[in-house]
Amino acid sequence: MSLQWRSFPGIPAFFDEDDPLFQQLLKEAETRLPPEATSEPKAKKLKKSQPRRKKKDEPLFSLYTLDELWRKSSILLIKNILSYLDLRNSCKLSRVSTSWKKILEKTVILNRGVVFLDWRIPAAGQRRMDAALSGSSSWLKLFKPINFQGIKHFVCLGPALNFAIFEEYEKLFGFQQSLSKVTFCSDTFTDAKLLEIASFLLTEFEQVTFVNCRITTNDPEFHFDKQFRSAVWVDYQGNHPRSIKWDLEVVIPRLVFDENFNKLRGEEEQQAWLYNRYDEMDLIFPYGKEQMDWLDHALDCLSGGQIDAVKHADKKFLEWRPDYYKSKMRNSGVRTEATTAPRDLDMLDLAFLGRLLVKMNKAKKIRGLRPPPEPFPDDFNVRIDF
Amino acid sequence: MSTAASSSTSETIAEPGLKIKVSTKEGEVFELDEKVAKMSQVIRGILEDLGEQNGGDDSVLPLTQVETRIFRKILVWLKYHAGHDKEEAPKAEEDEIIARFCEEIPEWDQKFLNVDQAVILEIMLAADYLDIKKLRGLCCKTVANILKTKTVEQIREMYGIENDFTPEEEEEIRKQTAWCEDEPPRQGSNH
Incomplete structure (x- = not known):
């Protein structure tokens, strides 16, 4: 009897070579490997099985430099690119050149009276912005390079506008008579806050819209507190007192508050109106x-x-x-x-x-x-x- | 309508129906499904002007400003969107502006445009020439997103833009906008 060492996948390293089982496994393993396979068959086989790279998969490189291409771009295209900048970035990039400044000053016109403020910025930038906006600084002063004549619609993106005090909203929106609409996009609110903001802003503006916002509803707050010890629940859940709470969470694609909302009387009616909108949008039970x-x-x-x-x-x-x-x-x-x-x-x-x-x-x-x-x-x- | 250059390569789309032939700057000929071709408003316009009598013959629409390597890339985008985009109800202009600003670039398009910035600009120029509004918008938004990550100095250098402010003017505008300057971006950015 002699022990042989061979390396094949699926076969123990040491085997009795006279063992019929070993002979069978060896035969099977050899047929799985290419003839030239040696001690590292896997790697070699993998290399061989790599598909040839198709021409169209190859990375595409430009034959031109960025400045050549930029010079080729028409003024309309450049305006189109710059129209995607929000107020903060428009202000920042108005320092590039006099022609950029001229274009960016007209951000409001470029976007047909709609201006955007993107709060989704890194923490350091956020801190600088907050610091600049604190105290008596007016928002208009902050965005000085921008000409706000003709502003109709202010759109805020991101999660930073949940101001605790409405004074901040007044600072932000209270600078132009022509402004009639405010939209919040990709923000997070409780429904109480949502209603509060809408009610407040509708005293000044015609329309307040929420787009792609995550709303947590504290009402319906269904809540057994720990003092509430129902015999049924203690029996069902064990002997420990528990609190049970449901906060419905919905993501609204688009919700418009306008003058009709202002006609509602009292918080309860407003809350019911809100639920009705959620229900109409299939957000409460969005299943089949x-x-x-x-x-x-x-x-x-x-x-x-x-x-x-x-x-x-x-x-x-x-x-x-x-x-x-x-x-x-x-x-x-x-x-x-x-x-x-x-x-x-x-x-x-x-x-x-x-x-x-x-x-x-x-x-x-x-x-x-x-x-x-x-x-x-x-x-x-x-x-x-x- | 001009005729195709003699050396041509055809890329036939599997779906049956009317085929439109176009040629690139280099004279390479591509055969497109009508639906794909008409995503370009320029091609659509030419076809409408010609009364759509182009399908049965060998006539080729010349796209003289689009290079083959960029057209191949655009064709990938056109085919994907021709197959995946749903008919959308027309939006009011204001809603469209808000949507294009607020909506994230879809994942597929992000991957498609995950290329060198110069290539994005080339695609943007070609999309502008071909009048493919959606692709042009995606490119513009992607370039704008790149701009947001750059300092003023980097942008000037990148595009060869001369700083034509007087020192006094620049100082004034720098003071006004100091609060909105970002931290310098990290080294080794792809764009």
């Missing part, structure tokens, strides 16, 4: 029929204490939702008896109950409950307070 069917089935899976727990949560949820909220929501066509009173569920009910059941299932398995076709956002929080 499969998800509704899942919820219908999930409610049928409940038994005993689980039904009690859902009824109890639903009761609390309804206590928070006055009738006008309910009347603003679309009906989903799903009917269940696993709630406080048998009823047709509206879209907000679906969003709430769907998340509740997923959370309950995590705490204690609901028999027969499958995961929903589409996962719900994780905005339903259960906190354990020891």
